Amino acid sequence: MLPLLTEQFHLMPAINSKLHVLLVQFIYLTLRQLEIGTQQTSLTSTLRRLGKEICRGSPESPEEQANIAKQKSAIFFKSPNLRIRFLSMLIVLKTISQADYLAQAFYTLHKDLKSDEGKALFLEYQALPVVLNHLRTSSKGLLSAALDIRLQMSMETRMRHFPNVSLLLQNPKLEVLLLEKISIILQKLTTIKENKKLFELLTMHLIIQEMHRTADPDHTFLS
Known part of the structure; x- marks a missing residue:
């Protein structure tokens, strides 16, 4: 199913947060389900592509933001919708190995966890194992970022x-x-x-x- 889900990023209307929430939520829960089985190791390229699609189409300048409706890829990685953005960060942490993307995901996650709504989403989607998986990293920066998240949620989980x-x-x-x-x-x-x-x-x-x-x-x- 994951290759089919990845294609949905190009078919999604750029401005439709309800559909975006359903898509990233279904993808995240599918990835969680894969952890139970043995399929994940054979899906490396698909997972990488999925993570890259999540990161695509993130507008940086006002001009890009004005043209958002014309983009084929929906905005997820920097969505103004907290739930979409939060789930996108978790998907990135589960699918991508590039340090720059992971660092951005941890930074955004750390910032969003300052709100009660962000903490509630962390618990709702059982995000702790996603963060703890990065405690094995050899990157000092990513290890520190993962520990910061764990520290933030130490009394909530x-x-x-x-x-x-x-x-x-x-x-x-x-x-x-x-x-x-x-x-x-x-x-x-x-x-x-x-x-x-x-x-x-x-x-x-x-x-x-x-x-x-x-x-x-x-x-x-x-x-």
Whole structure:
């Protein structure tokens, strides 16, 4: 279905937010469904094309905005409609590997999560796993951006993904600033009683004790 859905971007009327919401919502839920099966690895080119179509047709200048109705591709990546824009960011994070697109998606997501409506959409579409998938990235900028999102939502979402953070803590090359962000996230999450068993099951307290023993005493905040 995804190749057919990708073609819909060229058939969509440029100004019809109701249709746009339905399309990006259906695409996002389809991508979520693919995670359950084994098909996703064979769809790399289709997913990449899908992400690029989401990013196409984003008007930058007033002249481009005035001609929006003439564009074949609908406006999604920079839509004024929060739900369309939010879902578009999640689709980009799930389909594209280019750092510039991912950085823009994280920036926009971070900004939209400052509103209560943005936080509600994050919970409604269960966006936490999408963000946590980028904790494996080798890009320091993207890793920091993903942690910023996790920090923003640390009290709104229950931590079902402690293993991601546990692996990060054991990375000896992680910068102090990123470790500080992780420590703030963990501090907030450990105020939720339901997290205690999982925290202990993953022996995170032992990992943190060892980190504290070996940490540079000059890193006062982290200590």
